[in-house]
Amino acid sequence: MPSHSLPALTTRLPTRLLRGLLLPALVLLLHGCAALVPPADRDGSEARESSRPGFSTLPAISRQGGDGEPATDHRHDLWGAVASRFTLPIPDNARVDAEIRRYARHPEYLREVSQRAEPYLYMIVEKLEAANLPLELTLLPIVESAYLPQALSSSSAAGIWQFIPSTGTYFGLDRDAFYDGRRDIEASTDAAVTYFSQLRGMFDDDWPTVIAAYNGGQGTLLNAIRENEQRGRPTDFWSLKQIRKETQDYPARLFALVRIFSEPEKYGFTPHAIENRPALAQVELDRSVSLVKLADLTGMDHDELYRLNPGFGRSITGDTPRQLLVPREARGRFDVDTLNSAASAAEDWQRYTFVRGDSFYRVAQRYGSSVDELLAINRRQDAVARPGQVILVPTGRVDRAIASGNARTHTVQPGESLWAISRQHGVKLAELRRMNAYGDNPVLRPGDKVIIGATMGSGNQDAPSKYVVQPGDTLWQLAQRFSTTVEELTALNRIGPDAALKPGQELRVASN
Template structure:
C-alpha cells in the first residue's frame, strides 16, 4: 500500500536548502531504523512498544495544525491516563486486527480521537461506540442495530468494520490522510473537495483541501498522537503501560442468557461484563444472537464449564402473568421491560391477539433493572440524572406530534441541549410515552405545576416503580428522602415533588 508522504508547511522548512532537507530526511530515516532495531532487541511486553514498530505515516510533519494539537496534548497528562485505562481491555485486539491488514498502526489510535476509548460514547450526530459509526455506515458494514443489540458498540465487530472501511477508503484515495478524512466526514465530501482543487489546479493533498473544521482537525490529532506514541518523553507525556497480551476471549453461549447470570457464572462483576460486551442493550443477550460473550481470558474456561452445567430453563428467569381487561402485548411488554415479539416467541403465539385470563410466560430480569447499570435504558437515565448547576429538573412525557424542536420551544431551551440531557441525538426518533428530562432555569413549564406530595409505600412498591408512576427519577426520590434501609417498607412515608397537572395511575 502507498503511504502518504506529507511535508511540513512551516516557514523554517520552506526556507531550508534542498541539500539540507535531504540530509534531514536521511537522518530521520536513520533514527527510525535505529528505534526499530532497538525495539526488536527486547521482548515487547508493552502495547505502546508494539505500536511504535508499526507506525508508518509521516510523523515528521510539523504543520501548524499538528503543532496546535500537540500543544493541547502536552498539557493534558490526565487525558492520556484516562485513555490508557479505558483502552486496556481493547487495545491488544485492535492492534492485532490492524497488523493482520498491514495498515499503519496509527489507525489503531483512531478510537482515541473518535471516542477517547469510551465504548458507550454517543455523539450529537448519532454516532456510537469506540469507532463512532453512524447508523447507515454501520449497517453497510454489517453492524446490526436493534432493540437488543447495537453492533456499532460491539468491540470485535465494530473494529472489523472500521478497519475494513479504512482499507476500502485507502483503495479509493491511495492516501491514508485522505482515507482518514473520509472516515470522519464521508468519502463523497472528501472526493468533492479533491475534485474541486483539481479543477482549480491546486494541490489535492489533505492539508490543502476545503473540508469541515472537525475534519481539518481530525488528521492533525492522529498525527500528533503518533508523534507522542513514538517518543512520549520528548513531549513530557508518560504512557501508562498496557500489557502485550490478550485481555478477553470469546465464549459461545448457545442461546439467550441473562447478563446477571452470565456475570455470576464468569466470576466477574456485571459492569465488567457489559464493558467487554457494550453492544448488549438490555438485561440479557439477544434472543436471535449474537450468541457469544467476551470474558477475561483467565475466566474463559471456567465460564465455558459453568455454562455447560446450566440447565436450559435456568438461563433466563420467567414469570407467569394473567392477562387483564385492557391489556395488550405492547402494554405487557412495557411493564416487564421486554418486547412483544419475545413474549410471542416464548408462548408460541402466531398473532398479537390475547384474551382476558390467558396465562403468559414472561421473560424477566434476574435482578432489579437498576443493577444493570450499563444497559442502554439505565445509561440514559444516568445521563438524565446528571445535575446541571443553576437548573431545575422537569420531566416531559412525549405526546403525539412532539418533536425535539417543539419540546425545546415549549421549555425555552435548545434542541441540542435537550438531546444531550437525554443521552440522545436530535436525529433520534421519539416515541409516544417516552420520558425526557428538561433542565430549565424555571421551576415548571408554562402548563405545569410542581407540588410536594406525601406518598405511602404499598406492598410490591420499589423505587423504580414509584419513580415511573410519578414521572420522576429514582435519584430524585433518594435526594428528597433519607433512607435508613436499602429496601422500602410498606407504610413508609416518602416525600415527592411532582407535576400535579399530570394524571397518574
C-alpha cells in the same frame, strides 16, 4: 466518525480526475459527530481459536536505537511495541503542531485513555495487522470516542469507532432490542478495518485523505479534490478547503497523537502499561443467556463482563447467536453446564413494550419487581419510560403470586369498570382479563377483588428508590424526570402537593 451514507466501495480509482467524474454517483451526506477530545482549556471452540491470527507477542524490534543497539524489548509494553512500528510520515505543519500542543497540555487525559484501551488493544492490533493497515489507527478511537464504548454523539454515532446507525448497518453491525453491534468491540473493529481497507484503495494510500474521509465521508473528500483540480490548486489533503473544520482538523489530531505516543517522555506522558499478549477469548452463544448469572457462576465481576461486551444493552443477550468476549485466562470457566444455567436464568425474563401512561414503578408493581431491579436488568441509568420502548420484565411472578394467594388486588368501587381499573393501575385490559380469568364483559360488583399484579417476591428490593433533592427541584420537575405523577410522589412521601422541597431532603420516588 463514519456517519455518512455509503456507496459501494469496490473499484480502485486510478486518478483523482476519475474520482471527480464519479462524484455524482456518491451520496454526499455530512454527519454531525463532535469527536471526543481532551478537556478544552476548560475463547470460542478450540478449532475457532486456532484459526485466529497469531497469538504470539507482537514483534518489538522494528528499528534500531540511536547507538545501533536493538530497540527496547516490549514484552510488557504493548503501547511501546505499537509505537515502535508506526510507519506513516507525520506532516510538519501548523495544524498538527497546534493539536500536539493541545493534547500535551493534558497528559493525565492521555494516560486515562491509554488505560481504557487495555482490554481491547491487542485484538485491535491483530486485526489491523491482518489487513495490512497502519498501526497508527490504534489511536483513532482516542480521537473518536476516548476509547469509551458507551460514547454517543449528537448524531447518534456510537461505540469506540463511532458508527451512526445507517453506516453501521452498511457494514453489517446488527442492532435489536438486546444488542448494538456498533458498541461491540470486535464487530465494530472489523467494520472499521473493512472501511479503512476500502478507503485506502479509493485514495491510493494517501493517508491524510483516507483518515479525513473516515470522518467526513469519501464523497466530501472527492468533491473537495475535484474543486481544487478545477481551480488549478494542489489536491493534497492539507490544501483542500471545501470541507468543514472538524474534518480539516481530524487527521491533524491523529498525527498529533502519533507524535506524542512515539515520544511520550518528551511530552511528559507515560502511557498505561499493557501486557504485550492476547487478553481476550471468544465464547459462542447459541441462545439467550443471563450475563448476571454468567458473572456469578464464573466469578467474574459484573462490570468487567459488561465492559468487555458493551454491545449487549441489557443483562439478557437475546435469542440471536452472538459471541461473548471474556478474559483469556477465564475462558475455561464458561463451560457447557455454566452456559446452560445462564440460559435457564434468561428464561425468567420477557419483553415488555411501554405504552402511554406507563411508568417503571407501575410496571414493576405489575410484574412483582422493583424499579431498581428493572433498571439493573435493563442496564439503565435513568427511569424515563417512553411509549414504544422495550424493556425486560420478570416472567411467572404474577402467576406464582396468584397461586400462593399473595397477588396484589384492587377492591372494586361502585360504578367502576374493568377498563377504569386498568387505567387506574396502568395494567393492560387484556392482562387484567387473563390474570382474573374474565371473559370479554365481566360483571364487577362493589367489594370484588380484582388481581392487578404480583407482590414483591423475596429477595427483591423495595419498589421506590431514594432521591436527594437538589437546589431548584420541584415536585412537578421530579415527576417529569422520573416519569411519574405529582400525586404518586406526594402519596409515597406523605406530603402535600404544594410542599416546599429543601435541598438535601430525601424523597422516595416511585419512578419508571
